[in-house]
Amino acid sequence: MPRRYDPDRRQRIIDAAIRVVGQKGLAGLSHRTVAAEADVPLGSTTYHFTTLDDLMVAALRQANEGFAQLVAARGALTDPHTDLAAELAALMGEWLAGDRTGVELEYELYLAALRRPPLRPVAAEWAKDLADLLAPRTDPTTARALVALMDGICLQVLLTDVPYDEGYAREALGRLIPPASP
Amino acid sequence: MPRRYDPDRRQRIIDAAIRVVGQKGLAGLSHRTVAAEADVPLGSTTYHFTTLDDLMVAALRQANEGFAQLVAARGALTDPHTDLAAELAALMGEWLAGDRTGVELEYELYLAALRRPPLRPVAAEWAKDLADLLAPRTDPTTARALVALMDGICLQVLLTDVPYDEGYAREALGRLIPPASP
DNA sequence: ATCCCATGTGTACGAGCGTACATATCGGAG
DNA sequence: CTCCGATATGTACGCTCGTACACATGGGAT
Known part of the structure; x- marks a missing residue:
């Protein structure tokens, strides 16, 4: 041995x-x-x-970090001179491209939180981190709605066989963002 | 026996x-x-x-019908003189109120489709039916986006412990609906 | 140098699972 | 009235699972 x-x-x-x-x-x-x-x-x-829950928590946390890195690599997200909706739509496109193992894993663990209380804080943290990142570009409420819409769009792409339509995502996300008051 | x-x-x-x-x-x-x-x-x-999948398909189909009844009972959804965003927000409020057994079951089966191909058509059907119902009030693309946002909001409520905020939902849904061209 | 405890290893137990199948029953077609 | 096939029942097999536990080991505190 x-x-x-x-x-x-x-x-x-x-x-x-x-x-x-x-x-x-x-x-x-x-x-x-x-x-x-x-x-x-x-x-x-x-x-x-x-417990298996312990392992899932660790895995979900690590998956979250992977996504956070993807976000961080796209520095334009925090640059106020870029089109936020377009950036988010592109981020989703990048995430959903190629093999979707990563996305599916993220969502499967994310959704497991529905029945496994120990995962809930980690899942909530994911949504909160992304919303916090987006809030400075708009406002906290809009940021939350953007995250919700992104979740919904990703789910539709994963559950139906409709391919991801970046133009559609950009348009929909754009409508959520209130016009700037110059 | x-x-x-x-x-x-x-x-x-x-x-x-x-x-x-x-x-x-x-x-x-x-x-x-x-x-x-x-x-x-x-x-x-x-x-x-x-197969257990067979059973899940039957169960998900039945759960979908239950939701469809909830929608049908709210006839105002198809009445063009009502505020669509408000109606949808109220529908979600009704659905998420009380014990959430029904919603959780619906989403758990819905999300199981991620890994179980036989469930996919049934899950896709749910989204499509709702979108088809909403399309006459706006347009097909907006309807899809409304369904996605509703999915995302429900998920946020179920996964985090944030209570459902109908005003927020109404506001966000309203932004997705393009202004009528009178 | 010594020793302790965090870490690593192998094995066993009981429970629950999907599946298969031989057998029993009986409503309804003929 | 007869009979057949859809429906119902009980049991068994082989598998994987979570869990528990006794034992081995050696890094690092002392």
Whole structure:
């Protein structure tokens, strides 16, 4: 029995959990599947994350950070001279492009919060962080509505097979933003 | 072994499934839990619904009909002389009031479609039906956006502990509706 | 240098699951 | 009246799951 002293094991388990959820869905997440994916014994996953909820919280938190990085990379979002609606629509386009593993994972964990109280604060935090980021460009209420509409549009794209229409998103988001008072 | 000839058994199983999901969540749904709730033997649930997906489709379809009735009861939605945004906001208020078992069930099944392809058409149908109903009051694109925003607002209310704010919903929905051209 | 405890490992148990299937029943078609 | 196929029932198999626990190990505090 080799392999001892594995300092980043906890992190590797979280990464494995994210891969598992991305590939097999939240229903396919178990201590065992994660252990297999992370190539660690079963006891190791139960040691670091007593409850599956614990593991989900860690995974959702990490997924949130990934999204936050995507947002941060798009610095134009906070630049008051850009078209906010267009920037948000483009952000969604970028997020929804390519394989949607990341988006699906984010939403699946996000929505799991509906039934799993421990996830609720993390899910709420995601919405709040994005709204807080947007608030300076408009106002807190509008920011909340923008986040809600983005959620709804993403959901429609994920649940129906309608492809993402950036022009439509930009138009709809734009209507939510009250005209500037120069 | 009494109890033979039970004509509405299929329907009773669907009702039981809805109660199970409402009480224990989608994760608590199994052939056995439904059988227990409907007070029928295990073999009966597997006979009428070979796959759990089959059962979920039936349950989601029924939940959709329940929502459709709620909408139909609010005839003012199709009356062009009413304030559409206000009507929609009031509809959401009514739906989210009281115990949220119905809403949670609807969304949980709705969102399960993310990973269960058989559910997708039923979920898409829900969004489409509502959008089709709203389209005559504005235009198809605006109707889609209204549905998306409603989805997003409901989700925010369900996932965070922020109470439903009808005034906010009305204001946001109103902004999506382009001014009438008299 | 010593020792302790956080960390890592292997195994076992009982419960619940989907599924399959042999058998029983009986409404309604003929 | 007869009979057939849709419906109903009970049981069993093999699997995965969460959980618990006894034991091994070695990094770092002392």
